[in-house]
C-alpha cells in the first residue's frame with residue numbers, strides 16, 4: 103500500500119470510529135463495557151443519566167453488588183468463552199433525584215462482541231420503569247378482572263362482555279364492537295376449521311368457541327393506558343403511540359400465568375399480545391411474521407380491523423363494506439395472512455350480515 107492510500111485508509115477509519123462514537127454517545131439506552139470480573143470499564147452518557155451518577159462517582163451500591171456477584175461473574179466468564187447472551191430483567195435500582203428516591207427498573211443485556219482478535223462484553227441497559235410502574239398500578243385491577251372473567255365464563259357470558267367493555271368504553275368504542283368481533287371471529291374460525299381442519303386435530307368446535315370468546319379480551323391491556331392518550335381526539339404523537347403499543351405487552355404480562363395452558367385465557371393471552379402483529383413482520387410488539395404469529399391472533403386481527411374500518415371513529419368516517427373489502431384485499435400478505443383473507447373474501451356476506459344485525463350508533 104502506498105503512503106497516500108495508507109493515509110486515506112487511516113482517515114476513513116478515524117471517520118468511521120468518530121461516527122460510531124457519536125452513535126454511542128447519543129444513544130438513549132445505556133451502553134457499558136464490563137470485564138469478566140464485573141467491573142465497568144467504559145460507559146456512555148445515557149448510562150450515567152440513568153443511574154444518576156457522574157463518571158467520577160463510585161458505582162451505585164446495589165448495581166455494583168449485582169455486577170460483582172459470584173453468579174454473574176461466572177456467567178460473564180462463560181459468555182466470553184462462547185456462552186449465550188445474559189438478560190437480567192426488572193433489576194430494581196433506587197435512584198436519588200434531588201431529595202426524592204425513585205425506584206427504577208432496569209433491564210441489562212450482556213453480549214459478547216468480537217473486535218479484531220479480541221472479545222469484549224458489552225451491556226445494553228434499558229430503563230423499563232414506566233411500563234413496570236403502569237403494571238404494578240394496574241396489575242391488581244387486571245388480575246381481578248381476569249379472575250372474574252374466568253369464573254364467569256361458563257355461567258354468564260354477558261358479564262364477560264360487561265367487564266371487557268369497560269376498556270372499550272374508555273377507548274371511544276362501544277360494547278357492540280366486542281360482540282361484533284366475537285361474531286366475526288366465530289364465523290372466520292369456523293370457516294378455517296372447515297377448510298384446514300385436517301392440518302391439526304386441535305382445530306375443532308371447542309377451539310372455535312374458545313377463540314370467539316377470548317377475542318373480546320384483545321384490548322384488555324388498555325386498562326393500563328392513560329385516558330388522556332386513549333381519548334385524545336387528535337393525532338397521537340410518536341411517544342403517545344409508543345405508549346398505546348404497550349397495551350399488547352401489558353396484557354401479555356398480566357396473563358402470563360396462562361401461557362401454554364389449555365385454557366381460553368391462554369388463547370386470550372395470545373390474542374391480546376399479538377393482535378397488532380403483521381404478516382410481513384412490520385407489526386408490534388415483537389415483529390413476528392407469517393405463521394409465527396399465533397393463528398388466533400391472525401384471525402382476530404382481521405376481524406378487529408374490519409370492524410374498525412366499517413365503524414365511525416373520532417379520527418375517521420365509517421367506510422362501506424365494499425371499501426373495507428378492498429382495503430383488506432390490498433393488505434393480503436402485508437398485514438394479513440393471505441389464506442385468512444381468502445376465507446374472509448369467501449364469507450364476506452356473513453360479515454355484512456353481522457354488521458347489519460348490530461347496526462347501531464357505534
Ligand SMILES: [Fe+2]
Nearest residue numbers: 320321377378
Ligand atoms: Fe389493540
Ligand SMILES: [Fe+2]
Nearest residue numbers: 279320321406
Ligand atoms: Fe378492538
